[in-house]
Amino acid sequence: MKKNIRIMADSTIGINEYEIKKRNITIIPLNVIIDGVSYKDEVEIFIDEVLEFVKKGVKVGSSQPSPDLFEKKFLQLIEEGATDILCFTLSSTLSGTYQSANIAKTDIKDVNIYIIDTFSASIGSLLMYDIAMEDLDSGMEITDMVKHIEALTRKSTVILNMENLNALKISGRISRIRAAIGNLIKVKPILEYKEGILEVTSKYRTESAVHNAIIEKIKNDYLKMKKRMIIYIGHVYNRESSKKLQNLIEKTKELKNVTIKFFDKMTAVVAINIGFGGIGLSWVYE
Helix, strand or coil: CCCCEEEEEEHHHCCCHHHHHHHCCEEECCEEEECCEEEEECCCECHHHHHHHHHCCCCEEEECCCHHHHHHHHHHHHHCCCCEEEEEECCCCCCCHHHHHHHHHCCCCCCEEEEEECCCCCHHHHHHHHHHHHHHHCCCCHHHHHHHHHHHHCCEEEEEECCCCHHHHHHCCCCHHHHHHHHHCCCEEEEEEECCEEEEEEEECCHHHHHHHHHHHHHHHHCCCCCCEEEEEEECCCHHHHHHHHHHHHHCCCCCCCEEEECCCCCHHHHHHHCCCCEEEEEEEC
């Protein structure tokens, strides 16, 4: 029987509308919580609206989709003739989204459902998705593609640079007092997410110091590369700084033949968690 592969992904990955229509992708929205009221990410609320609430000092948060929503969508795709379902989620160590998808598939029969933990978020998850589609388009079997992506997650890195410490304060990763002191002296923290672990690895006071530190991290992984390195760059209302970083990477002599893609779009959930003015990079090497 000919395979009918259908694709699902959660809303934080930020797949563009052209790709969604081209592959008929089902997007599962996370929830944005505004002053206790829940809205579906990228359906009922968007990043610009969230920014306005943040400016007004309204309490903003997020939560994962329910298993019931995943199950409903799985069953819908089966009714439409799916033989195989690929579901991409942000990291299981950052959200319960991966767990919700796995709970939902437990009792579903007569279809192969692959829940792919990207061990990343936003542009990092998008990078894993893009490589997966590249594999499938080349004729690779689904099981081999899944193994490939799982191997790549161990060679991928996400770097987040926040404009200030407010998002870390809201998430509870640092105290309110430390955040206030950090903001007062204009600390720009770098968070590194690798192999499922998120850490504040360093703090800098200038943009140039941040950019130099990020380039050094990329160069360290570049030395391990045998085939290729791909870098994705995104931002939350900080295009100038992220473009400047892209230009610096492109001009770095030690980084030859690196593929760089730039993205302006970030979803509301991502903006909540890294803060407005933040920039993000993800890279993987083979």
